[in-house]
Amino acid sequence: MIALLMFLAVCAVLLLGYPVALTLGGVALWFALGGIVAGVISPAELLAMPSRLYGIMINETLIAVPLFVLMGVVMEKARLAEDLLEAMAAAFGRVRGGLGVSVVLVGALLAASTGIVGATVVTMGLLSLPTMLKRGCSPAVASGTIAAAGTLGQIIPPSIVLVLLGDVLSSAYQQAQLAQGIFSTDTVSVGDLFVGALIPGLLLVAAYILYLLVLAWSRPHLLPQPGLEQRQADAEGLARRLVFGLAPPLLLIVAVLGSIMLGYATPTEAAAVGACGAMLLAALRGNLGWRQISEAGQQTARITAMVFLILIGASVFSMVFNAYEGDELVHRWLTALPGGATGAMICVMLLMFLLGFILDFIEITFVVVPIVGPVLLQLGLDPVWLGVMLALNLQTSFLTPPFGFALFYLRGVAPPQVSTPDIYRGVVPFIGIQLLMLLLLALWPALATWLPDRVYG
Amino acid sequence: MLQRLALVNRILFQLAAALTVLMALLGFAIVLARYGFSFGSIAAQELVTYAHAFVLLAAAAATLADDGHVRVDIFYSRWPASRRALVNLLGSLLLLWPLMGFVLWSSWGYVGNAWIRREASAEPGGLPWVYLLKSLMVLFAAQMILQGMIQVQQAWRDWRGQGAA
Numbered sequence: 001m002i003a004l005l006m007f008l009a010v011c012a013v014l015l016l017g018y019p020v021a022l023t024l025g026g027v028a029l030w031f032a033l034g035g036i037v038a039g040v041i042s043p044a045e046l047l048a049m050p051s052r053l054y055g056i057m058i059n060e061t062l063i064a065v066p067l068f069v070l071m072g073v074v075m076e077k078a079r080l081a082e083d084l085l086e087a088m089a090a091a092f093g094r095v096r097g098g099l100g101v102s103v104v105l106v107g108a109l110l111a112a113s114t115g116i117v118g119a120t121v122v123t124m125g126l127l128s129l130p131t132m133l134k135r136g137c138s139p140a141v142a143s144g145t146i147a148a149a150g151t152l153g154q155i156i157p158p159s160i161v162l163v164l165l166g167d168v169l170s171s172a173y174q175q176a177q178l179a180q181g182i183f184s185t186d187t188v189s190v191g192d193l194f195v196g197a198l199i200p201g202l203l204l205v206a207a208y209i210l211y212l213l214v215l216a217w218s219r220p221h222l223l224p225q226p227g228l229e230q231r232q233a234d235a236e237g238l239a240r241r242l243v244f245g246l247a248p249p250l251l252l253i254v255a256v257l258g259s260i261m262l263g264y265a266t267p268t269e270a271a272a273v274g275a276c277g278a279m280l281l282a283a284l285r286g287n288l289g290w291r292q293i294s295e296a297g298q299q300t301a302r303i304t305a306m307v308f309l310i311l312i313g314a315s316v317f318s319m320v321f322n323a324y325e326g327d328e329l330v331h332r333w334l335t336a337l338p339g340g341a342t343g344a345m346i347c348v349m350l351l352m353f354l355l356g357f358i359l360d361f362i363e364i365t366f367v368v369v370p371i372v373g374p375v376l377l378q379l380g381l382d383p384v385w386l387g388v389m390l391a392l393n394l395q396t397s398f399l400t401p402p403f404g405f406a407l408f409y410l411r412g413v414a415p416p417q418v419s420t421p422d423i424y425r426g427v428v429p430f431i432g433i434q435l436l437m438l439l440l441l442a443l444w445p446a447l448a449t450w451l452p453d454r455v456y457g
Numbered sequence: 458m459l460q461r462l463a464l465v466n467r468i469l470f471q472l473a474a475a476l477t478v479l480m481a482l483l484g485f486a487i488v489l490a491r492y493g494f495s496f497g498s499i500a501a502q503e504l505v506t507y508a509h510a511f512v513l514l515a516a517a518a519a520t521l522a523d524d525g526h527v528r529v530d531i532f533y534s535r536w537p538a539s540r541r542a543l544v545n546l547l548g549s550l551l552l553l554w555p556l557m558g559f560v561l562w563s564s565w566g567y568v569g570n571a572w573i574r575r576e577a578s579a580e581p582g583g584l585p586w587v588y589l590l591k592s593l594m595v596l597f598a599a600q601m602i603l604q605g606m607i608q609v610q611q612a613w614r615d616w617r618g619q620g621a622a
Binding site for chain 2: 021051054056070265268271275276303358359
């Protein structure tokens, strides 16, 4: 019970706005102190801290995080995104709704490498919102498309959140099997999760595109076709722009994903290659000087420190949470729910959806998944399927008014002519698509599990 | 005095920034060596791990100075500066210091033990500096406590300044 109280206290203090990582650890520590004074928990429960911290420091999988961040930051600094969007818009511009389609595709391609909701939505908003409005898109459709496209990166590999989720799930999976008395444990890796997320992610992209095309044909005034002049301007040098704008990032992402899927490289190795590839591409375009390298390094260090401080704070939290037997409490509750695994899953999904209003993907992955993951996996759920479901669920949460993260960030960079109700109205159809996708995946888990089975056997 | 000490955090951050790029290059070189020349080096791989550990720990304090650690800013972003200063003041005193004090206190013996044994890698061909790697924990906690002092100083000034005006 105290464990639950602690969770609620942390949520309350979080709302005050002090950095999340320090709040998680700090509040938990006060609860630990109280428990030690009251004689409820023993101080020995906390002495695992240094070896846990050391475990984080030498975790092989998590080394992929700074490397993927660096890859994303370099691509951003080299203005690859602008060129990509321009080339795509030119290529698809002649089709009705083509601009919207290209925004979705750019979001899917670029977001893949950063995966931090705010960053992607802001970049996409600054980049494509003015263009879309200039070409006569309705503000609602434009902002909905951008918010949705900006969150795509969560689920499309190689996203950082999938790396983090994969690492947390792999230890949860081991724990679940040991609890069931299975000692020759199966493993689940980041690579599994990448491969498993691929089909659902691409289906999602396809559904977004389909929606935009249908909308453009049925309501042309919302997504008008560009005028003849614009189309002629677009057609000029199209082939060259496509080659230089589209090919480099596409090649890079295919190379990174391909090498993981074919088993040539671990995600960490592929991330190192991807980061160097991004630097090479930037250098070839003449966009990489010492200043850019130094800025990219600093931004990478900042994001890395941010992510890992949350992990450190969350591990203090979960240490104290477990000292109060919170893990057993959650286990009892989840297994007592009607409907077995389905009931537990629905409950967890709802909880996470709500938490997504105040916490970012990273925090939820580090705080909630280690607690509920082992229980759900013990109930017999597939770890890859679970990971993809959680990712899709959170992505939907980030889009949902009035609290969705993506909407806040988009509001921050949107011009005043785009009203907040416009943004809310614009995302509704995309939320519908998300829910549909969740339902599909719930009914046919094979959408996530088939490809990893084929690739890894 | 405090400001000069903060410079240490900034310098360590710059070092971490450089290491992110070096990590990528070294990681790429390791992959090349393995597939191109069937050559693998445990030491090189451990070097990447060391660099990674340094980045995630030693960059944290300067990131705090740059306000780079995520906040739940639903309310925070709309509050007046004086209230935000109060949040930062109390947060540093009641959350940051106890947490980092705990990390420092709990890792002291752990790290000391590694020093006494001059702990080296358990892998053949690994690096002999595990005790230095573990020392990063102490460095991290100390850096954060120091940065907390600066945050307290600034937040106090902002809070008082706004309150008086």
